Amino acid sequence: MTAANGWTPVALSASIEAGTSAGTQIDGFEIVVWRDNSGKAHVWEDRCPHRGMRMSFGFVRGDHIACLYHGWQYDTGGQCRYIPAHPDLEVPATIKIPSYAVTERGGVIWTSLKETADALALPVVSDDVTPIRSLYIDRSIEAIAPLLACLPVDGADVTVELLSSGAVLFTSGAVKLLIAGQAIPPEKCALHIAAIGAVDASTRKQIAKWAENARRMIEAAPVAPIAKVA
Known part of the structure; x- marks a missing residue:
């Protein structure tokens, strides 16, 4: 469950609402995931070029995101467009935050940490x-993949199908x-989990309970695969 040809999952689509931002990491590299008010997702380096403040601490206004420290505003391409202390200044094109390719699929936001990438991957x-x-x-992302097959939902048989090098299709009973895996710093990761199709509130609660139990079992597991648990 490593990155799919450079694509890495960074959040569930539903967790980043329009007009909001969140900071996260890919292998220790800090990024900000944010949506403009039209609902389009963006992924950038999480650093304002001025004083290094994290952009994930800032605020979204329309199609701009502003740094919390001095209010410098950046457009959706990462270009600084407005500096409150110098409102009449034509901002130099060199003041720009690195932005990365981003797409949404399967209810997950993916980035490639480069400006363009092939979504077919x-x-x-x-x-x-x-x-x-x-x-x-x-736990590391590499340690988790072989353990998923040992974590059934209510004792049902499990199959784990590799969809790409960044995601698997986990099936247990109905x-x-x-499950899309994101490496964060060493020995830490995030699994972004979405149920295929519509599920009712009871099933969603069942899956959420399974996920929390899976986290405990994975963190407690020895290096060797663990036995099946109900």
Whole structure:
């Protein structure tokens, strides 16, 4: 479950609402994931070029995001467009935040940490999904993949199908999940989990409970695969 040809999942689509931002990491590299007010997602380096403040601490206004420290505003391409202390200044083109390719698929926001990338490299999965949660685990992404097959939902048989190098299709009984893995710093990762299709509130609660139990079992597991648990 490593990045799919450079694409890495960074959040569930539903967790980043229009006009909001959130900071996260890819292998220790800090990024900000944000949506402008039209609903389009963006992924940038999480640093204002002025004094290094994290842009994820800032605020979104329309199609701009502003740094919390001095209010410098950046457009959706990362270009600084307005400096409150110098309102009449034509901002130099060199004041720009690195921005990266971003797309949404299967209810997940993906980035490639470069300006353009081939979306055909992303996993083929329906966009008819129900977001469950992003699960943060104190284990490496490499250690988790072989353990998923040992974590059934209510004792049902498990199959784990590799959709791409960044995601798997987890099936246990009637439960079918897209699980997209994000490496954060060493020995930490996030699993962004969405149920395929619409699920009712009871099933969603069941899956969320399974996910929390899976986190505990994975973190407690020895290096060798663990035995099946109900």
